[in-house]
Amino acid sequence: MKKFRKIVSVAMASALVLALAGCGGNKGGSDVFKIGGIGPTTGGAAIYGINVMNGVQLAVDEINAAGGVNGFQLELNFQDDEHDAEKSINAYNTVKDWGAQMIIGCVTTNPCIAVSENTHADNMMMLTPSASAVKCTQYDNAFQVCFSDPNQGAASAQYIGENNLAQKVAVIYDSSDVYSSGIYESFSKGAENQSFEIVAAEAFTADNKTDFSVQLQKAKDAGADLVFLPIYYQESALILTQANSMGYAPKWFSCDGMDGILGVENFDTSLAEGVMLLTPFAADSKDEASQKFTNAYRAAYNDTPNQFAADGYDAVYILAEAIRQSGAKPSMSVSEIGDALKAAMPQISVDGVTGAGMTWLSTGEVNKSPMAVVIKNGEYSAM
Amino acid sequence: MSFITYLINGISLGSVYALIALGYTMVYGIAKMLNFAHGDVIMVGGFTCYTICSTIGLPPLLGVLVSVIVCTVLGIVIEKIAYKPLRRASSPLAVLITAIGVSYLLQNVALLIFGANAKSFTSVVNLQAVTLADGQIVISGETIVTIVSCVIIMVLLMLFINKTKVGQAMLAVSEDKGAAQLMGINVNGTISLTFAIGSALAAIAGVLLCSAYPSLTPYTGSMPGIKAFVAAVFGGIGSIPGAFIGGILLGVIQIFSQAYISSQMADAIVFAVLIIVLLVKPTGLLGKNIQEKV
Numbered sequence: 157m158k159k160f161r162k163i164v165s166v167a168m169a170s171a172l173v174l175a176l177a178g179c180g181g182n183k184g185g186s187d188v189f190k191i192g193g194i195g196p197t198t199g200g201a202a203i204y205g206i207n208v209m210n211g212v213q214l215a216v217d218e219i220n221a222a223g224g225v226n227g228f229q230l231e232l233n234f235q236d237d238e239h240d241a242e243k244s245i246n247a248y249n250t251v252k253d254w255g256a257q258m259i260i261g262c263v264t265t266n267p268c269i270a271v272s273e274n275t276h277a278d279n280m281m282m283l284t285p286s287a288s289a290v291k292c293t294q295y296d297n298a299f300q301v302c303f304s305d306p307n308q309g310a311a312s313a314q315y316i317g318e319n320n321l322a323q324k325v326a327v328i329y330d331s332s333d334v335y336s337s338g339i340y341e342s343f344s345k346g347a348e349n350q351s352f353e354i355v356a357a358e359a360f361t362a363d364n365k366t367d368f369s370v371q372l373q374k375a376k377d378a379g380a381d382l383v384f385l386p387i388y389y390q391e392s393a394l395i396l397t398q399a400n401s402m403g404y405a406p407k408w409f410s411c412d413g414m415d416g417i418l419g420v421e422n423f424d425t426s427l428a429e430g431v432m433l434l435t436p437f438a439a440d441s442k443d444e445a446s447q448k449f450t451n452a453y454r455a456a457y458n459d460t461p462n463q464f465a466a467d468g469y470d471a472v473y474i475l476a477e478a479i480r481q482s483g484a485k486p487s488m489s490v491s492e493i494g495d496a497l498k499a500a501m502p503q504i505s506v507d508g509v510t511g512a513g514m515t516w517l518s519t520g521e522v523n524k525s526p527m528a529v530v531i532k533n534g535e536y537s538a539m
Numbered sequence: 540m541s542f543i544t545y546l547i548n549g550i551s552l553g554s555v556y557a558l559i560a561l562g563y564t565m566v567y568g569i570a571k572m573l574n575f576a577h578g579d580v581i582m583v584g585g586f587t588c589y590t591i592c593s594t595i596g597l598p599p600l601l602g603v604l605v606s607v608i609v610c611t612v613l614g615i616v617i618e619k620i621a622y623k624p625l626r627r628a629s630s631p632l633a634v635l636i637t638a639i640g641v642s643y644l645l646q647n648v649a650l651l652i653f654g655a656n657a658k659s660f661t662s663v664v665n666l667q668a669v670t671l672a673d674g675q676i677v678i679s680g681e682t683i684v685t686i687v688s689c690v691i692i693m694v695l696l697m698l699f700i701n702k703t704k705v706g707q708a709m710l711a712v713s714e715d716k717g718a719a720q721l722m723g724i725n726v727n728g729t730i731s732l733t734f735a736i737g738s739a740l741a742a743i744a745g746v747l748l749c750s751a752y753p754s755l756t757p758y759t760g761s762m763p764g765i766k767a768f769v770a771a772v773f774g775g776i777g778s779i780p781g782a783f784i785g786g787i788l789l790g791v792i793q794i795f796s797q798a799y800i801s802s803q804m805a806d807a808i809v810f811a812v813l814i815i816v817l818l819v820k821p822t823g824l825l826g827k828n829i830q831e832k833v
Binding site: 198199200201202203206331358359360361363364366367369370371373374377389390393394397401402403419420421422423424 | 541544545548551552589593647650654655656657658659660661668677679752753754756758762763793794797798802803805806
């Protein structure tokens with residue numbers, strides 16, 4: 157019995173030593189910033205997550221090749237959340253166990269809100285490339301690369317009004333989606349001060365998004381000469397096709413969710429001719445930074461980047477700038493890095509592919525000018 | 540005038556539901572199981588046709604034919620591998636859960652092969668739209684073809700089940716598997732055949748669904764599949780004309796509630812109607828109330 161106890165205690169002691177050694181390895185002497193990425197790389201929203209992941213990886217590789225940030229290399233661990241709030245928490249715990257010191261994510265809105273509760277508790281720096289709801293940045297540790305929904309809606313209303321694009325406007329939006337209904341709300345508020353009138357506001361839900369004949373018919377009956385689509389491009393492609401088959405040809409105006417419509421395989425792009433959208437990035441833009449990014453992305457992934465890839469790419473450069481500004485070091489604790497970065501964010505200005513001279517409010521919202529793009533000859537071109 | 544347009548749109552949407560519901564109700568009626576993977580077989584049919592017509596560039600009719608063959612084989616394989624071993628399981632829940640598993644398997648395999656990007660489906664229907672009342676009413680070619688093929692398939696299915704020997708065998712299996720076997724009916728073969736027919740119907744439904752609503756993703760089949768299941772229950776699951784009527788009604792109610800009540804509330808209203816119908820007539824509109832003899 158005594159012998160047995162001895163063996164057990166030796167085993168326990170060595171286990172303890174090993175565990176401590178493990179801790180030591182994680183903490184001190186590290187010269188790498190560990191960035192956790194969270195986004196849907198499978199499932200229905202996979203196109204967004206994959207684009208962000210690729211954009212982030214591209215930027216991380218570029219920065220590392222150029223000598224890192226303040227001499228420290230960056231390391232990325234990107235986890236799939238399948239656009240599911242619960243799985244995004246699991247993904248967050250996975251990257252936290254791996255030793256992440258800051259988060260790029262989440263890509264989509266609902267998971268982002270869920271994870272922001274946890275990053276807030278850990279005081280971990282969080283920068284979402286593309287989750288645009290206001291609630292995503294409700295805590296002081298969370299920042300956005302993309303426009304917030306109210307910004308997009310208000311900017312759209314302003315653009316339509318100031319350029320006199322229409323007198324009667326119809327809106328078709330997804331009432332089951334935070335992104336879409338958020339833009340719709342701020343759009344209708346912004347429209348009150350503009351010269352045009354909203355004659356029809358029709359909704360659909362995620363369970364009901366194949367048939368848009370009713371919404372289009374109502375817009376047509378109300379005499380709308382412009383239809384505003386604050387929705388994603390998959391549904392927009394269906395709406396354009398169905399409007400065409402019923403002989404309804406209004407002007408179309410949309411936000412960044414429309415980006416990608418030209419990439420729908422086998423889609424008759426002539427249907428999208430003349431569609432206008434507010435988006436921070438267009439792959440075919442003549443802007444030098446955008447072109448450099450687009451070419452590098454094409455070379456690396458054999459695919460044309462969309463706005464999400466650009467958001468992800470910019471996110472890494474923004475974090476890098478904040479690290480440079482604050483002088484944060486990998487040896488600091490997660491909370492110390494969080495404090496340093498969130499103090500640095502309102503002070504920096506970043507020229508990225510999604511906008512020049514981007515600055516941040518301490519609330520987490522980005523300040524950059526939206527760009528209106530029109531689809532001409534099957535290509536996005538600046539207006 | 541817009542009332543008639545809404546009605547036509549409702550029938551058009553409903554005929555797609557009806558076509559899917561026919562496959563659901565047939566498998567349920569004979570094999571007594573809910574094949575939740577039915578919606579995903581539809582998606583496989585859509586992707587097969589897309590690959591043949593748009594990627595390879597062969598004529599649409601060949602695309603339809605190949606997708607019918609692929610889905611038929613797929614249906615038989617799924618039944619043999621995933622459902623048949625569980626037919627004697629103590630709980631009927633086991634096979635239901637397996638069906639959900641097959642559904643996810645098909646979705647994720649499609650995601651792996653074709654990716655998450657939506658694809659725009661080129662319609663296989665080459666029929667001019669019919670224009671009435673000075674262009675105020677437009678009936679698309681897809682709508683006409685869907686409704687006509689739905690009626691033809693329904694009539695053929697009823698003739699097949701009621702007039703042929705194999706069809707009678709199916710009826711016998713649906714009533715009592717054990718007794719049917721004693722009478723010399725090949726129960727396994729009959730159930731396989733049921734799945735083959737159900738999956739062939741799914742292929743046709745998939746091609747027509749994607750022609751009418753030309754967006755194809757690995758998840759294309761799941762929501763119409765669930766709606767069609769509701770339509771089948773609505774009309775009386777197991778009844779072939781019931782599936783047809785249930786589908787059409789579901790489509791019309793959905794479009795009318797979108798048009799005249801609220802576009803946000805459409806689903807809530809559709810399902811409220813379903814609940815009321817089931818409360819009044821638990822077997823659905825045309826469902827038969829079979830009494831178990833003691």
